[in-house]
Amino acid sequence: MERLQKVIANAGIASRRKAEELIKEGRVKVNGKVVTELGVKVSGNDQVEVDEIPIDKEEPIYFILYKPSGVISSVSDDKGRKVVTDFFPMIKQRIYPIGRLDYDTSGIILLTNDGEFSNLLQHPKYEINKEYIAKVKGIPTKEAIRKLERGIQLEDGKTAPAQVKIMSMDNKKNTAIVRLIIHEGRNRQVKRMLEAIGTPVLKLKRERYAFLDLSGLRSGDARELSPHEVKQLRALASTKHR
The missing domain is CATH 3.30.70.1560 (Alpha-L RNA-binding motif)
Structure with missing residues (x-):
């Protein structure tokens, strides 16, 4: 059994903190019933929905992208400009960037469907x-x-x-x-x-x-992070925790 907000975060819907807000706002259902309390725990057999859409329990994936200048650090853009997820047409999972780089800034950006991991790396107290x-x-x-x-x-x-x-x-x-x-x-x-x-x-x-650089990547290239790199990033954040 896991806390509902953790399950939502792990599904890549939102960070755990944002998931808690979704629950409080009455936007989450468990087995067809709206849940607004944060202490609720669910199992793998429970059906969880966010905004009437069932969440998929996807395997977490992690990527590094060499973002070119002139690309939006988002999953969509109302002006039709190129976004970072456009570089992953073969990925079926719903991935999103960890943090952002300005439209006219190039370089490393990480993407994942793991909300908890994303929140861990972005929180100021972890000092990445x-x-x-x-x-x-x-x-x-x-x-x-x-x-x-x-x-x-x-x-x-x-x-x-x-x-x-x-x-x-x-x-x-x-x-x-x-x-x-x-x-x-x-x-x-x-x-x-x-x-x-x-x-x-x-x-x-x-x-x-952190320890990741652009070695072997050209502008617009991406690669999947290795399990060891993901483990290192988690460990780095936890050692910085105060």
Whole structure:
């Protein structure tokens, strides 16, 4: 017997927290009856429905995608633009991205149908490092870099300390290549951090997610994560848990 919200999360419908909201809103049925209490447990023999649709107990799957620029980090787009799930036409399971990358940002993004795993990696308290390479307009000063390393004040609060390194500079074009490592995942965070020190982003790529990188992948390529990689990611999150 497992808690209803865990079963919904494991089916890839939503994170466990979102599943709890679905239950409270009366959108979940067990064996034809609406359930609004969070303590309910179900077995494999129970029929669970979300918004009148029975959930499938799918095997969890995990992918890494080298997202090109100009692709939406979503399962659909009302403007008809290309989305990350378009790169998986042969996958029958309902997969979705873990977190997001901006439309014009390229690089690593993970996709899964495992809601619990997705929630684990996205929660700020687990501090999963993400490495970005940014081409910026202007050349950051040493003091500006120190601000990023200490944490910089944005409109939605101060950022956690970042690891920052200037990889190269072009004095003629007044541009620089900057590497940032952060563990937070706020909306447009890297762009806003670099704008805040006066060096707006011209181009941005996520090179690394935890220990995963883009080795062997070209833009638009994807591969399935190995069971060992999935286990490592779970272990990494649990060791960061405070």
